Amino acid sequence: MDIADIRELYQDVILDHNKSPRNFGKPHTHTHTSCGHNPLCGDTFELFCTVDGDVITDIRFEGSGCAISKASASMMTSELKGKTIDEARHLFATFTNAVTSPLDSPVDESLGNLVVLAGVREYPVRVKCATLAWHTMQSALNQSQTASTES
Amino acid sequence: MMYNDTLQTARSFSAEEIRKDFPILSRPVGKNPLVYLDNAATTHKPTHVINSIRSFYESTNSNVHRGVHTLSQLATEQYESARNIVRNFLHASSQQEIVFTRGTTEGLNLLAQSFTNTVVGNGDEILLSGMEHHSNIVPWQMLAQRTGAIMKVIPVLDDGSLDMQTFYAMLTPKTKVISVVHISNSLGTVNPVNEIVKAGHNAGAVVIVDGAQSVAHTKIDVQEIGCDFFVFSGHKLYAPTGIGVLYGKRELLEKLPPYQGGGDMILTVSFEKTEYNELPYKFEAGTPNIEGAIGLAAAIEYLQQFDMESIARHEESLLRYATSLLEQNGVRIIGIAPGKSSIISFVLDGIHPHDVGSLLDRDGIAIRAGHHCTQPVMKRFSVPATNRASFAMYNTMPEVDALVDSLGSIKSLFA
Numbered sequence: 001m002d003i004a005d006i007r008e009l010y011q012d013v014i015l016d017h018n019k020s021p022r023n024f025g026k027p028h029t030h031t032h033t034s035c036g037h038n039p040l041c042g043d044t045f046e047l048f049c050t051v052d053g054d055v056i057t058d059i060r061f062e063g064s065g066c067a068i069s070k071a072s073a074s075m076m077t078s079e080l081k082g083k084t085i086d087e088a089r090h091l092f093a094t095f096t097n098a099v100t101s102p103l104d105s106p107v108d109e110s111l112g113n114l115v116v117l118a119g120v121r122e123y124p125v126r127v128k129c130a131t132l133a134w135h136t137m138q139s140a141l142n143q144s145q146t147a148s149t150e151s
Numbered sequence: 152m153m154y155n156d157t158l159q160t161a162r163s164f165s166a167e168e169i170r171k172d173f174p175i176l177s178r179p180v181g182k183n184p185l186v187y188l189d190n191a192a193t194t195h196k197p198t199h200v201i202n203s204i205r206s207f208y209e210s211t212n213s214n215v216h217r218g219v220h221t222l223s224q225l226a227t228e229q230y231e232s233a234r235n236i237v238r239n240f241l242h243a244s245s246q247q248e249i250v251f252t253r254g255t256t257e258g259l260n261l262l263a264q265s266f267t268n269t270v271v272g273n274g275d276e277i278l279l280s281g282m283e284h285h286s287n288i289v290p291w292q293m294l295a296q297r298t299g300a301i302m303k304v305i306p307v308l309d310d311g312s313l314d315m316q317t318f319y320a321m322l323t324p325k326t327k328v329i330s331v332v333h334i335s336n337s338l339g340t341v342n343p344v345n346e347i348v349k350a351g352h353n354a355g356a357v358v359i360v361d362g363a364q365s366v367a368h369t370k371i372d373v374q375e376i377g378c379d380f381f382v383f384s385g386h387k388l389y390a391p392t393g394i395g396v397l398y399g400k401r402e403l404l405e406k407l408p409p410y411q412g413g414g415d416m417i418l419t420v421s422f423e424k425t426e427y428n429e430l431p432y433k434f435e436a437g438t439p440n441i442e443g444a445i446g447l448a449a450a451i452e453y454l455q456q457f458d459m460e461s462i463a464r465h466e467e468s469l470l471r472y473a474t475s476l477l478e479q480n481g482v483r484i485i486g487i488a489p490g491k492s493s494i495i496s497f498v499l500d501g502i503h504p505h506d507v508g509s510l511l512d513r514d515g516i517a518i519r520a521g522h523h524c525t526q527p528v529m530k531r532f533s534v535p536a537t538n539r540a541s542f543a544m545y546n547t548m549p550e551v552d553a554l555v556d557s558l559g560s561i562k563s564l565f566a
Contacts, residue, residue, distance in 0.1 A: 043535070
């Protein structure tokens with residue numbers, strides 16, 4: 001196996017978030033929640049946010065999925081804690097754009113750590129894994145009950 | 152013979168030798184040679200099949216059962232000769248019992264549609280197994296919704312075999328249809344179809360066997376199985392996609408109403424009344440997939456060079472070798488029924504099948520990762536998805552080694 005090649009997507013940071021997901025587990029209280037489901041692979045995540053004014057003061061998730069979807073959820077929650085709703089929506093747009101852009105287009109540096117997930121571009125069938133948590137977050141903030149990669 | 156090239160009779164079987172007949176097997180995937188272990192999804196095509204289609208378009212192309220001109224007559228001869236090759240392959244008694252379809256899915260939809268209020272009515276029972284492909288579930292659900300019939304499911308035991316004791320207990324005078332898969336595409340289980348047919352007939356039911364996964368791996372004799380209907384797809388038998396076969400007992404096919412209306416399925420049409428064509432044309436509305444039928448016949452001819460027993464023995468040795476290596480490496484196999492076919496569903500604890508599938512692909516290894524269109528089976532075994540390696544006659548032991556080595560690297564990556 002050509003490890004260097006594979007680590008274009010499965011980098012240490014993704015494997016680490018998969019193994020030890022941050023902000024994992026249902027909180028005692030929350031103000032917004034949504035459930036995200038990818039019927040193609042059975043990935044299911046529940047997302048819980050506490051919003052104070054327009055600031056996301058807490059964001060946690062639970063559920064199961066592949067390494068890409070779980071790492072993406074974990075990294076997303078780490079990034080969004082303390083951000084405003086507008087900032088979260090902006091990051092959603094930047095992130096989904098980054099993972100669906102053509103292979104040779106530059107990745108927006110403002111994504112910080114999330115840049116590693118842009119490697120999913122190379123695997124079109126896996127893009128939905130990377131974006132599942134993000135769609136779930138978007139629908140939680142919109143107060144809708146469920147998110148699906150198939151909607 | 153459909154296409155005249157170098158086919159032999161009683162050719163001795165060697166996986167290494169026959170690989171040369173499949174051009175795609177010599178292509179690389181990335182920097183690696185292709186290791187194709189997704190044969191339960193579809194198989195590759197030998198040159199003989201590819202050439203048969205090319206030859207049809209270069210020398211014969213025309214519509215069938217229509218014109219009086221030379222090409223149309225030649226095309227009709229080839230199409231009907233393909234039907235006879237299929238008849239012989241399935242050991243059916245008459246060509247009228249061989250209906251060309253788009254595939255297994257269309258065969259099952261045809262039956263479910265034509266059974267509406269003829270074979271199955273309000274309150275009748277349809278019996279399926281718990282290991283059916285979605286294509287052998289959804290058409291019956293739709294039939295149940297149309298008619299008010301009831302669908303019942305034969306449970307699957309922990310090893311992946313069918314709970315036959317419960318099956319017998321489920322048979323009632325209301326059981327009108329039993330539709331079961333011959334070989335499970337997600338578990339590899341070989342179901343005792345002869346026994347199911349016998350019990351089904353004693354109960355007065357019509358029995359359908361879904362042969363999608365069996366035709367390429369075991370000898371099929373529909374008269375010996377005794378089933379009323381048998382369906383399969385060409386593309387899992389080294390033939391093109393878009394062609395399949397419905398075998399049905401003549402007296403039953405004759406009683407059933409047509410599935411689709413159109414050209415070719417009629418004798419006379421007026422705006423007042425249509426008289427349907429005889430079998431099997433009654434069920435073949437419209438211009439058929441002529442190249443598909445010819446390609447399917449070529450695939451059967453290719454396969455019939457070999458003794459089916461020797462193919463089965465080779466695939467069984469691949470299955471045994473892979474099973475023992477995977478078990479030694481701590482891989483959990485789902486579906487361990489005695490006498491199973493060369494399909495291995497497995498999970499690596501803590502690693503999602505989609506990660507496994509993507510990482511194997513980087514080593515040129517093609518497997519299926521997902522629910523295999525058998526979501527009830529996934530639920531039964533409490534997994535969201537599995538990895539599935541499925542073998543064909545052209546696979547080799549070194550390919551099994553490549554799979555096991557790559558899985559070892561994936562495990563260390565996730566350790």
